[in-house]
Amino acid sequence: MSNIQLKNLTKKYGSFNAVDSINLSIKNGEFVTLLGPSGCGKTTTLRMVAGFIKPTSGDLIIGGSNMVGVPPQNRKVGLVFQNYALFPHMSVRKNVAFGLKMKKMQQSLIAEKVNKILETVQLQELSERMPSELSGGQQQRVALARALVIEPEVLLLDEPFGALDKNLRDHMRIELRDLQRKLNISTIFVTHDQDEALSMSDRIVVMENGKICQIGSPSEIYENPASVFVAGFLGLSNIFSAVCTKIIRAKKTIEFEGLTIEIESEKLNKSDKISIMIRPENIQIYKKKNDSKKEDFLGFIKSKIYLGSTIQYQVKIKDGPVILINANNSKILNYQDFDTNEEVRVHLSKNAIYPII
Amino acid sequence: MEKIDNNKISSWWLLVPTSFLYIITFFIPLITLLVMSFSRFESSVTTVGFYLDNYEKILTDGITLKIFFQTVELSLMITLFCLLLGYPVAMLMRRVGPKARLWILLLVVSPLLTSIIVRNVAWVLILGRSGMINDLLISWGLISKPLPLMYNAFGVVLAVVHVYLSFMVLPLFAALSSINNSLEEAAASLGAKPLSIFFNVTLPLSLPGIMAGCTLVFILSMGVYLTPVIMGGNFVVTLPMLIEDAVRNRYNWPEASAMALLLLVAIGIMIVISSSIQKWVKS
CATH class of the missing domain: 2.40.50.140 (Nucleic acid-binding proteins)
Structure with a gap:
């Protein structure tokens, strides 16, 4: 059963299609990455799911109910921002407790839940610190704890590793993925970093100009890219235009840049102009x-x-x-x-x- | 290391030109004021010395102290209205695009760009007994007698708020625009309703701007002279008016100096209060 569904979701700014009729369904506990260059519509999509941007048309279904028109505070969505957006005037504990306090939960229950999530992200000892007294990695864990403690239906991550140095980033990647698996929470992760996308995702959604180019597992996307754009965006590749010159059953001879080579492919027809990667x-x-x-x-x-x-x-x-x-x-x-x-x-x-x- | 230290010391030379200006126009007059306030004034003769006559008179004549507190009250009222009117404007300026922001800013600053006389005469034409508002209300039959819109505290507060609003809006806008939008979005995604977001996130984070704006407006209001004179007639008396009276009509510089120092001390206390509120909130 699908936990989150985007149906023909569209956002137009004037005549510009920031997000152009995208369809995506995310299963329970699945980690899906929206990958693409800046301006491809991935952040706009995320912000529509969070409720900060109202879609021009289309439907957004979270946990069985349509969320279009529902304000962000009434969606069960946990959000981690690129800059973490921790409240600078509140301690770690108060930051994490904020969402529960807004739900007017009992004090003792809040304390219990906050302690539990702080333990999960290994921040019990820092709970009385202010955000400015924490390192980048610790701040990110607070942001994660704050988003998770409200037990959202979906976790949204907006380039959360952007501000970390490389070693810490690699470490946090593993930590976040382990936590996500443990809690089995559906996650949408936005990034322009192909390494992050490949290493973390169950599925990757490659976007360009507001459209989805390809959806698939990391290996599918990397090894069988649907277009030259996808091939070029993920990893390094040699891409050439080629022409099919000879066919003997599945054996096809192609020519590119003065070279002739024989490959095996079912689909290729004679004189087809293709790209090879x-x-x-x-x-x-x-x-x-x-x-x-x-x-x-x-x-x-x-x-x-x-x-x-x-x-x-x-x-x-x-x-x-x-x-x-x-x-x-x-x-x-x-x-x-x-x-x-x-x-x-x-x-x-x-x-x-x-x-x- | 040594080189950096040298640089630090030599950088202080940059202050020399301003220091001269401050010594001549601020420190010397301030010392003169201090000396003068302890001088004795008897039958139009000033005797320099250490006399407490002026302070005794201020504290015991029953009227000066009363007017002083009236001035403080009026200034607090002006500050409060500036804050209440200025905060929504600053919030709006933060939300709109740069073009609309510029227009709002221009509108807020516009009173400062007009001459004080022109501005106050305009107020008389609008608020006076036979001013625009009263004329309109009477011709529409809504009232039979003109409303007392000026020559009272209302008129003074209105006219002073009009000018000093910009001194509130600018620090507020600076503080509000330094708050990252994502903080409010984070609060919303955590279930906070707009009013909760305002009281839990926006307001506490804009406190430095509130304190700066309030301090600035309060200090300016304590010393405002011409606008209360025109808008208040003889019905609103403030400490600056007493000082002017002492100097111009009675040539009593020592008493005027003592009253000026009283004003200065009040402003000093306000600055201490506002900075300790900020420290208290931070900890």
């Missing part, structure tokens, strides 16, 4: 002196960027394009290092080439 980590390069296989291409290293766990090469293929290759820098695998201008052999396997039709 090749992820940089799916391309192998070898020293030139090793025995050349027939289907390998020759080329040379145009540039080299050292990234720690991987090394990123730009390789100019002879009579072909420049392609991006990520080589594993592990010392225990068959590790090879290449120098700039070194001549190399490039292996493009059939499986590495993904046609975007």
